[in-house]
Amino acid sequence: MGAYIKGIGIVSPQKTFNTKTFLTETVEHTTNSLRCIEPYYPEFINPVLARRMSRTIKMGIAAAMVSLRDAKVEMPDAIITGTALGCWEDTEKFLVAMIENSEQLLTPTAFMQSTHNTVSSQIALLLKCMNYNFTYVNKGFSFESAVLDAMMMLGDSDAKNILVGAHDEMTEKYFNITKRVGFWKEEAVATSEVLRSTTNGSVSGEGAAFFVLGKEKGEDDYAQLRSLKMIFEPENEHQVEEKINELLSENGLTCADIDVVVYGKSGDVRYDKIYSHLEDTLFKNSASVSFKPLCGEYQTSSSFALWEAAMMLKTQTIPTAIQVNKQPKSEMKNVLIYNHFMNTYHTAFLLSQC
């Protein structure tokens, strides 16, 4: 199993939409809820169609179109999407209308666009793509499940190029509800200060990222995505170590072979301990980088980390904004992503230089 990353498109709270640059300039936000910097949509979506689309739909479609252009793939053999919240803004709109109008006078648009597979299906409609189309809605494992499906499909079928991605949006209502259960920080924090925060909760985030994963190696590939593991509610740090060692040994590697680890540190003092533990034990000789100060915390944030890891391997650079400690001694060959959402959904991705 394994796949080559051939194209990337990403909309995030940073200026990431142009895949030719890699965090040469970072946007310093001071907030407890990051919002995406959106591209100019008419370039990707007919304005007549766009008028019915909410933010997350437009972000998802734009990211998907850019990744296909980047990979020079016109028709993917499958479209697989992961989302925890789906098209939340439209879901809220529809539910509020149901309450306000006593379940009468419901308009079709918000209902149609509120389903979780809207982005995946809109991409298929725009491309006129009749191939396999699936959306995983598995909370903090949504993106991982989509990637796993794509990798298995590339390994077991005739599919050559698969469009796989994730999207999740933050709305005011969802932010306020989840803030009450302790997800987010009470105070605004500057992007560059997130990892020094000493309070509970993280800075919420959002984003859409799409990747074209291919079966065959090409000249312009970003990186090879070798494998991934999901660990649901690990009992302790040893279980995490065991799974990481398992992932590495299955791919003929040891911890010493990992040049850089991308950690999902979010500045939440309750849940960042596992990252520090791994930094001090398994990966004390590897460079550490972060990603959540830039994109915030959300269930499919691993997609931002995958973009970051792929860009690091392709450009062989680590931008200052994501450096946590030392730099790799030589060229970057292997990168591990370790991330979790609310200490429940733990995931590890292994990538190698092409």
Added chain:
Amino acid sequence: MEALIEQLKQEIIAQLNLDGLKTEDINPDTPLFGDGLGLDSIDALELIVLLDKNYGLKILNPADGKKIFQSVRSMAEFISENKK
């Protein structure tokens, strides 16, 4: 009638998310569907809900829909003739 047409234009723009359009861009006699404003069947459903929600009017005979939704003016005429 002109005040109602103006109000209806605003409501249509808001209900159908016609971003970028201003009330003065919509000619009250231009067809709403097809070559005119270019609305489609989903918009027709939105307009039916708009009439019901904002004016308490239901279209009981579906065959009347074509005439009522011919233009903004025809919608305004239907409202002013039927609104209690």
